[in-house]
């Protein structure tokens with residue numbers, strides 16, 4: 001099992017008037033190679049769930065196993081050797097004032113305490129060029145350019161490459177194309193699919209776009225008020241339509257999706 005979540009609970013501001021029980025007993029198993037899209041309305045708990053997996057947040061109850069290792073009590077940085085993530089904001093996954101080469105060098109040390117003094121060797125440079133050329137964006141010829149000068153899409157593509165440079169046991173994508181225009185989003189999603197496929201990664205991807213949730217991955221999960229209310233895979237998922245998905249949401253949750261960002265698909 002690549003990911004095993006057992007009875008995850010998370011409450012924010014416990015014991016105050018603002019107490020918010022966000023995750024209510026999440027159980028989820030992901031087999032190696034599964035690519036899961038995660039949808040749900042605003043505030044459903046999607047990011048909180050990913051944060052509990054990455055270690056950015058600690059669940060109050062429950063356990064997290066990644067690639068057979070119980071990481072429940074591991075810090076975010078200790079989990080970095082196992083889990084990689086890409087966030088919505090293209091500025092978050094890369095260091096603006098550093099060059100593409102320097103960013104790639106950092107990615108090449110993810111989860112390792114290897115000395116920063118080692119510097120970039122000649123064979124590292126060739127590896128970087130080869131890796132960057134996979135993106136098809138010509139970044140391999142701009143190794144000494146500061147990342148700040150890249151477009152949002154180029155930057156997110158680079159972030160994705162960096163997150164997978166050292167093969168993670170699990171790749172977490174938190175609406176990683178939501179800040180991009182539709183065409184660029186499509187480009188980054190196509191690259192995401194390519195990299196996940198080539199590296200045979202296990203991935204969990206949050207999206208607000210229902211059409212993308214159906215199109216990508218082999219399994220789709222819907223979260224509502226901190227619980228999994230829908231879990232479809234294989235042919236059933238492939239044959240889903242956005243209209244059916246909205247209908248299922250209404251049935252399962254007992255509420256409407258009107259004015260919800262889920263409809264922005």
Ligand SMILES: Nc1ncnc2c1ncn2[C@@H]1O[C@H](COP(=O)(O)OP(=O)(O)OP(=O)(O)O)[C@@H](O)[C@H]1O
Nearest residue numbers: 012013020022040041042043044045046047048049
């Ligand atoms: N650090 C925090 N402290 C207090 N409340 C939080 C914190 N993080 C999230 N929340 C609350 O938890 C709830 C779930 O948030 P979360 O970001 O997980 O939802 P989401 O499903 O990702 O929503 P969206 O699609 O809007 O991003 C929200 O009500 C949010 O305000």
